[in-house]
Amino acid sequence: MNMQTRTPASSPADNGYGFSDRIQRQLEHAAHLCAGQGGRMTPQRRDVLGLILTATTPVGAYDLLEQLKTSGRKPAPPTVYRALDFLLEHGLIHRIERLSAFVPCTHLQHDHPHDHSHGPAETCLHSAQFLICRSCGGVTEIADAPRVLDVLKSICGKKNFTMQSASVEVEGVCEDCAPATRGQKGPAPAPN
Amino acid sequence: MNMQTRTPASSPADNGYGFSDRIQRQLEHAAHLCAGQGGRMTPQRRDVLGLILTATTPVGAYDLLEQLKTSGRKPAPPTVYRALDFLLEHGLIHRIERLSAFVPCTHLQHDHPHDHSHGPAETCLHSAQFLICRSCGGVTEIADAPRVLDVLKSICGKKNFTMQSASVEVEGVCEDCAPATRGQKGPAPAPN
DNA sequence: GAACTAATGTAATATTATTACATATCATTG
DNA sequence: CAATGATATGTAATAATATTACATTAGTTC
Numbered sequence: 001m002n003m004q005t006r007t008p009a010s011s012p013a014d015n016g017y018g019f020s021d022r023i024q025r026q027l028e029h030a031a032h033l034c035a036g037q038g039g040r041m042t043p044q045r046r047d048v049l050g051l052i053l054t055a056t057t058p059v060g061a062y063d064l065l066e067q068l069k070t071s072g073r074k075p076a077p078p079t080v081y082r083a084l085d086f087l088l089e090h091g092l093i094h095r096i097e098r099l100s101a102f103v104p105c106t107h108l109q110h111d112h113p114h115d116h117s118h119g120p121a122e123t124c125l126h127s128a129q130f131l132i133c134r135s136c137g138g139v140t141e142i143a144d145a146p147r148v149l150d151v152l153k154s155i156c157g158k159k160n161f162t163m164q165s166a167s168v169e170v171e172g173v174c175e176d177c178a179p180a181t182r183g184q185k186g187p188a189p190a191p192n
Numbered sequence: 193m194n195m196q197t198r199t200p201a202s203s204p205a206d207n208g209y210g211f212s213d214r215i216q217r218q219l220e221h222a223a224h225l226c227a228g229q230g231g232r233m234t235p236q237r238r239d240v241l242g243l244i245l246t247a248t249t250p251v252g253a254y255d256l257l258e259q260l261k262t263s264g265r266k267p268a269p270p271t272v273y274r275a276l277d278f279l280l281e282h283g284l285i286h287r288i289e290r291l292s293a294f295v296p297c298t299h300l301q302h303d304h305p306h307d308h309s310h311g312p313a314e315t316c317l318h319s320a321q322f323l324i325c326r327s328c329g330g331v332t333e334i335a336d337a338p339r340v341l342d343v344l345k346s347i348c349g350k351k352n353f354t355m356q357s358a359s360v361e362v363e364g365v366c367e368d369c370a371p372a373t374r375g376q377k378g379p380a381p382a383p384n
Numbered sequence: 385g386a387a388c389t390a391a392t393g394t395a396a397t398a399t400t401a402t403t404a405c406a407t408a409t410c411a412t413t414g
Numbered sequence: 415c416a417a418t419g420a421t422a423t424g425t426a427a428t429a430a431t432a433t434t435a436c437a438t439t440a441g442t443t444c
Contacts, residue, residue, distance in 0.1 A: 040410085042422070061400065076425060081401065086422095097289035098359070100400060100431095131353050144347045151343060152362055155336045160367035161323050167290070168360050170344055175352035232441090234391070253431070268394060273432065278391095292400095292431060391440070398433065407424065414417080 017071065019050045026053055026108045030092050039090050044075070048083040052093055053108065057137040058101030094128040096139060098169050103130075106141045129168035135177035142168070209263065211242045218245055218300045222284050231282050236267070240275040244285055245300065249329040250293030286320040288331060290361050295322075298333045321360035327369035334360070 019027065027050055031041035041049075051067050052059050061080050068075050084102060087093040093102050105128070127149060129142040142148070148168055156163045211219065219242055223233035233241075243259050244251050253272050260267050276294060279285040285294050297320070319341060321334040334340070340360055348355045 040421080042409095044423075075423085077401070078403090078425085079423065082423080097361070131348070131351065133353075134356070140351075140353075142347055144343075144350075147343050148340060148347075148360075151336075151339050152360070155334055155340075156323070156362060156364070158336075159323065159332070160370065161325075161332075161362070162365040162370060163362050164326070164364040166360070166362040168340075168344070168358070169289070170348060170353070170355050170358040172348070172356040173354040178352065178354055232390080236392075267392085269432070270394085270434090271392065274392080385444100387442100387444080389440100389442075391438100393438065394436090396434085398431100400429100400431070402429065403427085405425090407422100409422070410420085412418085412420100414415105 017047065017050055017054070017067075019054065023050055023053045026104075030090075030108055033092070034090055037090060039086065044079060045083045045086055047071075048080065049087055049092060049104070052087075052102055053104050058096050058099050058103045058139055060099075060101045063101075088126075091126060094130075094141075094167075096130060096132065096169065097167055098132060098171060099139075103139055103141070106143075126164075127166035127168075130170065131174065132169060132171045133174035133177055134171060135173050138174060140174070142170075209239065209242055209246070209259075211246065215242055215245045218296075222282075222300055225284070226282050229282060231278065236271060237275045237278050239263070240272065241279055241284060241296070244279075244294055245296050250288050250291050250295045250331050252291075252293045255293075280318075283318055286322075286333075286359075288322060288324065288361065289359055290324060290363060291331075295331055295333070298335075318356075319358035319360075322362065323366065324361060324363045325366035325369055326363060327365050330366060330368075332366070 027041075027046055030049055031046070034041045047068060048064055051064055061077065061084060064084075065075060065077065065080050068080065084093070084095075087102075088095060091105055092108060093104055095102055127145075129145040129148055131140045131142060133139070145168075149166070152166055153163065155161075219233075219238055222241055223238070226233045239260060240256055243256055253269065253276060256272050256276075257267060257269065260272065276285070276287075279294075280287060283297055284300060285296055287294055319337075321337040321340055323332045323334060325331070337360075341358070344358055345355065347353075
């Protein structure tokens with residue numbers, strides 16, 4: 001890819017959000033993952049994913065819509081929802097049901113230089129487990145999740161239920177926001 | 193005032209739905225539970241709970257609204273949402289996040305003659321675990337749930353996260369629906 | 385029964401999501 | 415290159431879900 005004279009004409013807003021280097025790397029990674037599954041990481045999708053990666057809390061579809069409007073284009077809801085659908089199908093983001101909002105899939109967050117093993121459908125099962133803080137709004141994906149998933153799998157097995165996707169959402173108060181237990185730090189500034 | 197003086201004027205729709213004996217018993221049970229917590233099981237709330245108990249699949253707020261309209265009153269959304277909030281707070285129903293719909297809490301379903309130990313906030317933690325069938329729309333509360341909850345509790349403990357409520361929702365195809373879709377249409381590979 | 389609290393009625397609006405159809409872009413290949 | 419077919423996006427309208435704010439009614443307590 002040569003990018004000497006000009007940025008791609010079709011994506012003037014592509015970097016218009018000033019995505020950090022780290023996020024640009026994650027976007028690059030995501031693009032490779034998509035390509036591996038025959039998906040195309042278009043500028044729209046890239047922008048949406050970039051905004052989700054940039055946010056420190058889950059982002060709603062209409063939040064995204066507003067942010068996209070500030071950068072030249074004036075997208076309508078379907079534009080955003082289609083991008084979100086694409087990103088969900090490719091395992092790049094998750095939907096937090098309780099918030100009607102979206103977060104990146106963690107395997108984008110932790111820079112894996114060349115770990116492509118975390119496919120979308122097969123290995124990931126498109127399931128996720130989250131801790132949602134009511135105080136700061138932060139959401140943490142549970143690392144310990146395989147244990148939860150194993151229990152669920154075993155239950156489904158017993159009941160002959162074919163699991164296609166699963167979501168586990170715990171709402172409460174995160175460590176940083178809990179005032180009573182220790183010296184109060186106040187609501188946490190930024191999770192993750 | 194004694195309860196003996198039935199209020200026929202204010203609750204003509206009370207039994208207007210022809211709730212079965214079984215459901216009337218469940219409603220009675222629910223009323224006692226509420227009373228024990230200082231809650232009042234009003235006709236509106238009773239009707240809403242009865243409709244949810246009657247349905248075989250999760251019911252949406254506007255479904256309830258429509259059904260309530262057929263029985264004399266013409267409630268508006270807040271009426272239904274307030275009843276739902278009350279029932280949720282008293283642990284009588286659960287919200288299925290993925291469906292934006294409501295189901296009875298199982299402890300109303302299985303007739304316990306005198307089991308009032310299943311309090312709403314403390315013992316129940318207002319958490320629930322469900323299997324949601326994409327084919328028939330049926331929802332099953334997982335009986336085996338304590339195991340799931342225990343794992344979650346242990347994770348939250350490690351992270352100093354105070355759990356206030358949790359939802360576990362598994363989507364897929366239930367046993368009864370699996371044979372019908374066994375060929376290519378099955379839930380086999382791609383999530384789409 | 386006056387005063388207070390809880391519950392409901394009512395109108396308007398907010399938020400989240402989808403449908404249907406038109407247009408544009410891309411990736412070929414004839 | 416032009417024709418093609420699939421993929422992606424634009425656009426307008428609307429559906430589905432949920433909340434706000436304020437008025438009214440019902441129940442309880444003193």
